[in-house]
Amino acid sequence: MPEATPLQLVEAASKAGFDYGGMWVDVESWTAKTTREVRAALRETGLPLLDVEVVWIKPGGLDPDHIRIVDIGIELGARNILCVSSDPDAGATRDKLAALMEHASGSDIRINLEFGMFAEVKTIRQATDILRQIDSPLAALLVDALHWRRSGGTLPDIAAIPPEWISYAQLCDARDPGADPNDPVAILDEAVDDRVALGRGDLPLRPLADMLPPNLPIAVEERSRALRDNFPDLNARAAELLRTSRAWMDGSIA
Template identity: 35%
Template sequence: MPSLGLGHFTFLDLSPSDLVRTARGAGFDFVGLRLHPAARDALSWLPDKSGLKELRRVMAGEGIALYDVETIVINKALDPDDLMPALDAACELGARRVNVCADVFPQLGETFAKICEGAASRALGVDLECMPWRGINTPRACFDLIAETGAGNCGYLVDALHHSRCGGTLRDLAEAPAGCLVSAQLCDAVAAAPRNIDGLLAEARGGRLLPGNGGLNLAGIMRALPKETIISVEVPSATDTRPPLERARAIFTATASLFESERA
């Protein structure tokens, strides 16, 4: 089985250090962290200088790396300069990617380019994901924005739920530009999509299922990804009340079983 990461959104109430410890206890190899709020006053975990030092110590002690910073919402209210402290922290912690999603507004191309440039100057890549309630709401829209920007550090983030709910197909993945599928996030969900935006939001933020426990075509998505794609698991749940370590172990076991079934 390839190295596997645990997205912070799965346990957003855990501090970065507690997430790192939970990830190690469950068998994961790396984590993603929420270092910038997804909305005004939303929860995020940007450490101060002493906090960064302590987090590096915990990561080193647990043998857990930081892969990505999740999820930055690019909209007309966002000033790219406001992201730089999070990108600085990500760089200091050894992160490799930054996850973003985007609305459509007149300055989108310019704003996206500035974020990509700021990330590149810190040796970070940028992964853009589609969401059905955002302006950039299809894989093709992601590919087009990446092409418009022309930045060499951009990729399409294959979030299994969002890709499916945005009408994404296996053909979209097969026809993605070369080098575009750098990162993927796995989860499962019921086969039938919610009928309205409120339902889609509730599903994405608290209704995801363990990989292999739903009706998404995870096997097809996994086969369509390049072998070098880095895979994380993101399973926020409003109903699974098990302690974090117990739930993290269940997530890891379910994902490992999915990989094993693909190799059988």
């Protein structure tokens, strides 16, 4: 729902009947008033936030806006912060993630590193190597089904993740062979426009889900041009997303 306001995101998730919501924080437009309004809406609807995104780590020092996003997540009671890195220096990525975790110490929020071919931390093994160097109970590794598949991830890679690192996961489906892993434009286009409903594509979702801890919260990351075009109304779009996702999770879609 890239066109939705923060309050519309809360409304759509709540009206559809999701167990959790997710929140995109645009630091350019987000104000203290936004935080107050979103917090009030979450309280009124009873909707908890599964995650807040996105902390996009880039070369250079720790970005004050990233500290701000973590603070917003904590104020909103979110369970997770989603981070990706475009810094080619793995050590610098590690240090900035560790600083975010240190800043969030004393809270219950988890700082999740997501990997993908669109970023500099491209694979699950790269992400694992970075997190192993950070000694923090807030460290977490976020698996997105599409990025895991396109970066050559395997089921043994999932099995090797320390269980304490898995705070939630992002599921979607997509058609194989999908984007060329050597074409960054195609990779990004697929990620933001060409995902499909759970069970409607070719990703090995059942085996992947079977490897995840039981009762793990799941974010459905179905960024889809077709979904946006066919359901321009945000509440109808959320309802359709929940319908197809529940059908797959209940086993009525293979």
